[in-house]
Amino acid sequence: MQKIPTNSPSPAKAELPLDLTGAHITAGASAAHRLYQALCEMIVSGLVKPSEPLPPSRTLAKQTGFRRNAVVTAYERLIADGFADATVGSGTFVAARIPARAAEPKKPKVIVEAPQQGAFSLGCTHIDERAVQRFRAFVGRRMRAFGSEHLHYGDPRGSRELRAAIADHLLSARGLRCDPDQIMLTSGTLHALRIVLSAILKAGDQVWCEDPGYPAARKTIAHCGYRAVPVPVDEHGMRIAKGRTSAPSARAAYVTPSHQFPLGVQMSMPRRLELLDWAKQAGAFVLEDDYDSEFRYDGAPLMSLAGIDHLQRVIYMGTFAKTLFPGLRIGYCALPERLIADVTAARTALDRFPGTLMEGAVADMLNSGAFAANLKRVRKLYREARDALAETLETRSDGVLSVPVPSQGLHLVARFDPSVDLSVAADAKLAAGAEGWLLADTYSRTRPLPGFVLGFSGHAVPKLVASAERLARESRAALRVKGGSARRA
Numbered sequence: 001m002q003k004i005p006t007n008s009p010s011p012a013k014a015e016l017p018l019d020l021t022g023a024h025i026t027a028g029a030s031a032a033h034r035l036y037q038a039l040c041e042m043i044v045s046g047l048v049k050p051s052e053p054l055p056p057s058r059t060l061a062k063q064t065g066f067r068r069n070a071v072v073t074a075y076e077r078l079i080a081d082g083f084a085d086a087t088v089g090s091g092t093f094v095a096a097r098i099p100a101r102a103a104e105p106k107k108p109k110v111i112v113e114a115p116q117q118g119a120f121s122l123g124c125t126h127i128d129e130r131a132v133q134r135f136r137a138f139v140g141r142r143m144r145a146f147g148s149e150h151l152h153y154g155d156p157r158g159s160r161e162l163r164a165a166i167a168d169h170l171l172s173a174r175g176l177r178c179d180p181d182q183i184m185l186t187s188g189t190l191h192a193l194r195i196v197l198s199a200i201l202k203a204g205d206q207v208w209c210e211d212p213g214y215p216a217a218r219k220t221i222a223h224c225g226y227r228a229v230p231v232p233v234d235e236h237g238m239r240i241a242k243g244r245t246s247a248p249s250a251r252a253a254y255v256t257p258s259h260q261f262p263l264g265v266q267m268s269m270p271r272r273l274e275l276l277d278w279a280k281q282a283g284a285f286v287l288e289d290d291y292d293s294e295f296r297y298d299g300a301p302l303m304s305l306a307g308i309d310h311l312q313r314v315i316y317m318g319t320f321a322k323t324l325f326p327g328l329r330i331g332y333c334a335l336p337e338r339l340i341a342d343v344t345a346a347r348t349a350l351d352r353f354p355g356t357l358m359e360g361a362v363a364d365m366l367n368s369g370a371f372a373a374n375l376k377r378v379r380k381l382y383r384e385a386r387d388a389l390a391e392t393l394e395t396r397s398d399g400v401l402s403v404p405v406p407s408q409g410l411h412l413v414a415r416f417d418p419s420v421d422l423s424v425a426a427d428a429k430l431a432a433g434a435e436g437w438l439l440a441d442t443y444s445r446t447r448p449l450p451g452f453v454l455g456f457s458g459h460a461v462p463k464l465v466a467s468a469e470r471l472a473r474e475s476r477a478a479l480r481v482k483g484g485s486a487r488r489a
Helices: 031-045 057-064 068-080 129-144 160-174 189-200 215-223 240-246 269-282 337-351 357-368 370-396 422-432 461-481
Strands: 084-087 091-094 183-186 206-211 227-234 252-255 285-289 314-319 331-334 411-415 451-455
Touching: 031 057, 031 068, 057 068, 068 084, 068 091, 129 357, 129 370, 160 183, 160 331, 160 357, 183 189, 183 337, 189 215, 189 252, 189 285, 189 314, 189 331, 189 337, 206 215, 215 227, 227 240, 240 269, 252 269, 269 285, 357 370, 370 411, 370 461, 422 451, 422 461
Parallel strands: 206 227, 206 252, 252 285, 285 314
Antiparallel strands: 084 091, 183 331, 314 331, 411 451
């Protein structure tokens, strides 16, 4: 049992001056982690004094709108890291002596958290038991036939068997004709992005990125030593003319033309042709992330950019993370013939070659029809989840939120009127205990819009509906507090 300081502390403050949205808070992190960061900031900055009691967990849960177990988890972490002390029956107190490392201007401790799994979290998938059984059988068969070829260095592009199966799939599903030699297996889209950029760019080169867009792609580009240039997006996709103006010397463009993240728009054919024309004139390359193209619910999709590229300027990137299982860590890219040698050399320099054992089982899933059957089943589930989420938000928000129903993908965007302050969305999300993203967090340079990016895949419909009702209620309440009106975006 930990000892409490012998001096008589002052009573706990009725409310703590918590800042749960400041620069020190990790956007999108769990409630417990954000609360821990906010409490640490208060303690280190002196807003609460050494030995001062912290509010009971129930009181702080009521103040923040978090569940009590999130508060308990944050308190336990404060104690473990030396910022607080506790004893049974007396509560939790700020430590008498703050850890020395906290007061020093050192690099902050890196906290790695598991991805969100609650309602609205992005990246969740429905794991269909029939698909698992088929995959397990294929893995078992491959293990029984395990040969020495899996024990030696392999082709940097991955097994030819899976590359051939992917080439067949791309032709039938996306109208993209390519040879297995043009396919390279990766651990996912960001891995493919890293490999390809290292082959086609030099340090400091500019890359057009959609704004709003996928933050992880921007971070990957910057981490590799290139300059991510935000280019605005409208209802037709990336505004190529704006890109020409803001970064005329860019050497590449990263786009999600089939289902733009996060807005969900489909890049129009005129805009696609304009992008390809720019790539030709600039001698640049287009990195096409065919994001969620497999999950289309209404209408026919446009052909992929790579499918209409006759100048070998488009690198196509895809993944099995959502169409099968994220834990597989298998993605792929389809390369123009002119880039095969350079990208293969870059792959060899970065991580030699991919593992081969699981690749055979994935090829079996594709070739047997099990992959297509699984897609058909989960697409039906996702359509139902999409419809339930959109309808609940529309009907329960009383006009506060505008919720366009996406024809494709695994998330939707719910927006306030553009005149609404960004803090309204942040306050509502916090009060509702909602996961997912704030729409504003996907913007880089363009003026951000208030709203939410909400995933609906991999979540039971009743859970989605209950969470949507809570978010709609808190959105109305947050808007009332700010004195806004229920105008649609």
